[in-house]
Amino acid sequence: MNKIITISRQYGSGGREIGEKLAKILGIPFYDNELITRAAKESGFAESVFERAEDKATNSLLYSIAMGMSAYGNQDMGFANLSLDDRIYLAQSDVIRKVAAEGPCVIVGRCADYILKDNPNVVHVFVWADIKNRIERATTKYDMPIAKAQENILKIDKRRANYYNYHANEKWGKAENYHLSIKSDFVGIDNAVEVIKLFVEKGV
Secondary structure (H helix, E strand, C coil): CCCEEEEEECCCCCHHHHHHHHHHHHCCCEECHHHHHHHHHHHCCCHHHHHCHHHCCCCCCCHHHHCCCCCCCCHHHCHHHCCHHHHHHHHHHHHHHHHHHCCCEEEECCCHHHHCCCCCCEEEEEEECCHHHHHHHHHHHCCCCHHHHHHHHHHHHHHHHHHHHHHHCCCCCCHHHCCEEEEHHHHCHHHHHHHHHHHHHHCC
């Protein structure tokens, strides 16, 4: 298996757990919060800044991403004049390209599917589930208070969608943006891992 796999997911769908188990079975690196740590180390920004990045999105010079360039640290491209949020996004994008260049891996979230959209060696997966099942997962596994669980889940999804739709200039969750869309509450977490594994192995 020599593919890079990106996983986008609805909150509470189990996408992160699926990605982690998939990476373990395939024997390849798994990147989620590890991207934040590495991006913070390489950029000099605090990890907390990366953790809050999805909560807000401002103006961005996406042409530098689309052209496959790294605006990070390049003042000739106007990097110094970008907002903090944009610099965080570009620094994170730079790290995502680097880990992809290092070899097969599983990357969860952070617009990785868009950032690597021109890489022919990548399989993009979207994981989703019914709201009822996501509420159950959020309250039992993430200790989310049940009273406002649905409201909180939908807010998080909206935040992810806004962040992605703005930075990626695409629609989060749109079928055409992914190779595979999988309903985790229909097949189950472990079966979802096996489905993705088989899908990747049978691909061209």
